[in-house]
Amino acid sequence: MMPARMGESRTVRPPVFEVIQPGPRQSFVWHRHDYPAACARWNYHPEYELHLITAGTGHFMVGDFLGTFAPGHLVLVGPDLPHGWFSDLSMGERIAGRDIVLQAHDDWLQQLVALCPELETVSALLADARYGVVFTGPMAPVLGARLAAMGDMHDAARLAALIGLLSGLAACPRQILTGIAPFGGEGQARVADRDLERMDRVIRHLLSGGPHDIRQADMARQVGLSGPAFSRLFRRATGSTFVSFMRRLRVSRACRMLAETDASIAEISSAAGFANLSNFNRQFMEICRTTPRRYRHDVRTLSRVDDPVAGTGMKGHVPDRTAD
Incomplete structure (x- = not known):
């Protein structure tokens, strides 16, 4: 997959706040x-x-x-x-x-x-x-x-x-999936559409790139913000700090490789962008509440009963909820 360049656009971008209007004979x-x-x-x-x-x-x-x-x-x-x-x-x-x-x-x-x-x-x-x-x-x-x-x-x-x-x-x-309040919730100010537009560009770039080191200062400069302003806006728009987001993104990529390849844990650690195996194991355990080896075993077992691909939310694994 080739990384997209910042600012690259294939379509005209409407406001990030999406206006949804059912037809005259529709309730939804x-x-x-x-x-x-x-x-x-x-x-x-x-x-x-x-x-x-x-x-x-x-x-x-x-x-x-x-x-x-x-x-x-x-x-x-x-x-x-x-x-x-x-x-x-x-x-x-x-x-x-x-x-x-x-x-x-x-x-x-x-x-x-x-x-x-x-x-x-x-x-x-x-x-x-x-x-x-x-x-x-x-x-x-x-x-x-x-x-x-x-x-x-x-x-x-x-x-x-x-x-x-x-x-x-x-x-x-x-x-x-998440522990943050929706926009406009108690104690939370709504993020301006123009600022969410900037964050949309940042997120697309981060998700489309490789595991190479990406500096927050460089991302802030590319969207025309100072470092502190970028940090505040990124957290308000995503509920996460930039450093935490990048850590979870690397673990998420590792999760996919664990599920879809037979590469060794050390090979996956390096491919996902971690400096060493010890750091990878520690961060994986912190986010996924399990070891990489156990995760590989569990996700392959679950795939045989058509369970969805697991994510890497900040709260780790959350038990299933079924209404009584």
């Missing part, structure tokens, strides 16, 4: 898009978003969580929680129909749940989704297929399918 939005696409970026909006990846691999971010994705990856993101999915691409490559997205406003969903007592378990799902959730276990691919099938439905049939989908999602095992 269902759409499918390619990657790259103008809407596929580090963004936020006041709607809940159910996001399914159907093709390609790469990294995704939800709040301060950084992980990897593959086809079948299914995530629900709550209102005003920043998120983005960034595929591994060769120069000029395009992935057709990579994403299927369903977006519904918080007020409408809460009213629907209040109106239908049968959807009581959905309330806990919506509360968890404010911090982002990834669905796990054998039911996740089934629910993803049901989301995809809604594209061929219209009007009442699509609404009925959504109600059934919400009930299924509420019963599906899930992992909470």
Whole structure:
């Protein structure tokens, strides 16, 4: 994969705050898009978003969580929680129909749940989704297929399918992804769209590059900010310091190599950008709460039952949540 240059753009970039408007006969939005696409970026909006990846691999971010994705990856993101999915691409490559997205406003969903007592378990799902959730276990691919099938439905049939989908999602095992509050939450100021645009450029560059050393001062200079200003903005936009983000990114790349290759632990440590094996083992344990060797064993065991690819959030592994 060739690294993208800072400032390189293949599409016209709209504001990072995404405006979502259902049609006149729609209560919510269902759409499918390619990657790259103008809407596929580090963004936020006041709607809940159910996001399914159907093709390609790469990294995704939800709040301060950084992980990897593959086809079948299914995530629900709550209102005003920043998120983005960034595929591994060769120069000029395009992935057709990579994403299927369903977006519904918080007020409408809460009213629907209040109106239908049968959807009581959905309330806990919506509360968890404010911090982002990834669905796990054998039911996740089934629910993803049901989301995809809604594209061929219209009007009442699509609404009925959504109600059934919400009930299924509420019963599906899930992992909470982030510990940060959504934008606009108590004690947190909303980040300006122009500043999130800068962070979108930074994140794309970091995710598309290799494991070589990247200095915060150089990144700040390339987006026209002083060091302290860049540090403050990066933390507000991602919930993480730049140093912590880079550490998690290197561990995330190591996780992928552990799962997908037979390279030795020492070879993976070097390829992921760690100076020595001792440092790699220590940081891997701190972030993933397990050793690289144990991680390789566990993720390969899980893959045989179609569990999603694990991520590297700052909180480490989070137990599955299933509504009672």
